[in-house]
Amino acid sequence: MTGTDRPDLDSYRAAARVWIEANLVRRPTAEAPRRKPWEIEEQTPEELAEQRALQRRLHEGGYAGITWPVEYGGQGLTREHERAFLDEAAGYVLPDLGIAGGATFGVCAPTMLAHASREFLRRHIPRVLAGELIVSQFFSDPDAGSDLAAVRTQAVRDGDRWILNGSKIWSSGAYYADAGMCLARTNWDVPKHRGLTWFLVPTDARGLTIERIRQINGDSEFCQEFLDDVELTDDDVIGEVNGGWTVTQTMLLYERGAGSAGGGSAAHTGLRADLAELLAEVGTDDPQVLDLVARNHVDDLARAALGRRLLALMTADPTSAGSLASYGKLASGVLDPVRANRMMEIAGHRALAWGEPSEAGAHAALGLLNSRFMAIAGGTSQMQRNTIGERVLGLPREPSFDRSKPFREVVRDARNWSGAVG
Numbered sequence: 340m341t342g343t344d345r346p347d348l349d350s351y352r353a354a355a356r357v358w359i360e361a362n363l364v365r366r367p368t369a370e371a372p373r374r375k376p377w378e379i380e381e382q383t384p385e386e387l388a389e390q391r392a393l394q395r396r397l398h399e400g401g402y403a404g405i406t407w408p409v410e411y412g413g414q415g416l417t418r419e420h421e422r423a424f425l426d427e428a429a430g431y432v433l434p435d436l437g438i439a440g441g442a443t444f445g446v447c448a449p450t451m452l453a454h455a456s457r458e459f460l461r462r463h464i465p466r467v468l469a470g471e472l473i474v475s476q477f478f479s480d481p482d483a484g485s486d487l488a489a490v491r492t493q494a495v496r497d498g499d500r501w502i503l504n505g506s507k508i509w510s511s512g513a514y515y516a517d518a519g520m521c522l523a524r525t526n527w528d529v530p531k532h533r534g535l536t537w538f539l540v541p542t543d544a545r546g547l548t549i550e551r552i553r554q555i556n557g558d559s560e561f562c563q564e565f566l567d568d569v570e571l572t573d574d575d576v577i578g579e580v581n582g583g584w585t586v587t588q589t590m591l592l593y594e595r596g597a598g599s600a601g602g603g604s605a606a607h608t609g610l611r612a613d614l615a616e617l618l619a620e621v622g623t624d625d626p627q628v629l630d631l632v633a634r635n636h637v638d639d640l641a642r643a644a645l646g647r648r649l650l651a652l653m654t655a656d657p658t659s660a661g662s663l664a665s666y667g668k669l670a671s672g673v674l675d676p677v678r679a680n681r682m683m684e685i686a687g688h689r690a691l692a693w694g695e696p697s698e699a700g701a702h703a704a705l706g707l708l709n710s711r712f713m714a715i716a717g718g719t720s721q722m723q724r725n726t727i728g729e730r731v732l733g734l735p736r737e738p739s740f741d742r743s744k745p746f747r748e749v750v751r752d753a754r755n756w757s758g759a760v761g
C-alpha cells in the first residue's frame with residue numbers, strides 16, 4: 340500500500356474501534372488474568388482451536404499482519420497503524436496461540452518475509468495470518484546452541500528431494516505447532532557458516548518424532564525432535580541453499596527482541612503488578628522489605644527507560660538493531676535473576692510453602708525457577724557480551740580454530756583430539 344492509499348491514523352483508529360467493539364470480547368480487567376502458579380500453562384486442543392478461530396477473525400477483519408505486505412495477506416500499513424490498533428484493542432481479548440504462536444508472529448514469519456521466495460511466502464504467510472500455520476523454531480542441536488553454526492542435523496540432496504537426519508532440541512511449543520523452521524547442514528566441505536540451509540518441516544512429516552521435555556517449573560513446553568529420513572523438497576527451503584547463516588542472523592535479531600527492544604516500552608511509573616501483589620500480601624511494616632521493593636521498582640523503571648532508548652536508537656538507525664538488541668537481552672538476562680531473588684526475599688516463608696491464600700509467594704518461587712530464561716534463550720548473556728564487545732566496541736574477535744576450516748575437517752579433528760599439547 341502506498342503512502343497516498345493509506346488511511347490516516349485518526350480514521351484508521353476510528354474504524355478499528357468500531358470493528359473491535361463488534362467483533363472482540365472485552366477482558367474482565369485491563370490486566371490479563373494470571374494463572375495460579377501451581378497450574379500448568381497449557382491450552383487444551385479445544386482452547387487452541389478457539390484461539391485459531393479468533394486469529395482467523397482478526398485476519399478476515401483486516402487486522403492481522405498490519406505491517407506485512409499486502410501480497411501475502413498483510414495490510415501493508417505502518418508501525419503507527421499497528422500501534423493504533425493495539426491501543427484500541429488493549430481492553431479486549433486478542434488471540435493467544437501460546438509460546439509457538441509468539442515465535443511464529445515475532446520471529447519465524449518476519450524472518451521468512453525477509454528471506455523466503457515469493458512463492459513460499461504466497462503459500463505460507465496467509466496461513467500464518469489465518470491461524471492455520473503455527474511455526475516452532477528448530478535451530479538448536481543437542482551439541483550446538485551458542486555455536487549455532489556448528490549444527491550437525493543435515494539435509495542431503497537426493498534427486499529432487501532433501502533427506503533430513505539429526506536432532507533438534509529446546510523447541511518451544513513444537514508439540515502443538517504445525518511446522519518447524521529448521522536449520523540444517525547442506526554442505527560439509529566449506530567452513531561451518533557457509534554450509535547451512537533453513538527448511539520448513541511439517542510436524543506431521545513422516546520420520547519426524549517430537550518428544551516433550553519436563554522442566555523444573557513443572558511445564559513441558561520444550562521439545563526434542565528426532566529427524567529420521569524426513570523428506571522435503573526445494574519448495575520447503577527458506578532463503579538460499581547454503582546461505583542459511585544470513586537467514587540465521589535475521590532470525591537471531593528478532594529472537595533477541597530487536598523489534599521490541601527487550602525491556603518493556605511502557606512509560607508506566609507505578610509498581611509492577613507482581614510487586615504490588617506481593618507487597619499487599621506481605622505488608623509494609625518491615626523496612627527491609629520496603630528497601631527490596633524500592634530496589635526492584637527502580638530497576639523496573641531503568642529497564643523500561645533502557646527499552647525505550649534502544650527502540651528510539653534502532654528506529655533512527657535500523658542497521659544498528661542487531662547489536663543494540665544485545666543490550667536489551669543482556670539487561671533481561673542479568674536483571675531477571677536479581678529481581679527474582681529479591682522477590683523471594685520479600686516473600687520470605689510464603690515462597691517456601693504455600694496454600695491458596697499465598698499465591699504471591701508461590702509466584703515468587705515460580706519466578707525464581709523461570710528467571711534464567713532470558714540469560715539463555717536465543718543466545719546466552721555471555722554471547723550478548725561477546726556481540727557487544729566485538730560489534731559495538733570493536734574489541735578483537737574471540738580466537739577461533741574452526742572458522743575457516745571445512746566443517747568436515749573440524750568434526751574429524753575434534754574426534755581425533757586427545758587433549759595433548761603440541
Ligand SMILES: Cc1cc2nc3c(=O)[nH]c(=O)nc-3n(C[C@H](O)[C@H](O)[C@H](O)COP(=O)(O)OP(=O)(O)OC[C@H]3O[C@@H](n4cnc5c(N)ncnc54)[C@H](O)[C@@H]3O)c2cc1C
Pocket residue numbers: 442475476477478479480481482483484485486508509510511711712713715716717718719720721722725737
Ligand atoms: C526459555 C528458552 C527457550 C528456548 N527456545 C528455543 C527454541 O524455540 N528453539 C531452539 O532451537 N532453541 C531454543 N532454546 C535453546 C537456546 O537457544 C540455547 O539453549 C542457547 O542458545 C544456548 O545453547 P546451549 O544450551 O547449547 O548452551 P551452550 O552453547 O552449550 O553454552 C553453555 C555455556 O557456555 C557458555 N559459552 C558457550 N560459548 C561461549 C563463548 N563463545 N563465549 C563465552 N561463553 C560461552 C554459554 O554462555 C553457557 O553459559 C531455548 C532456550 C531457552 C532457555
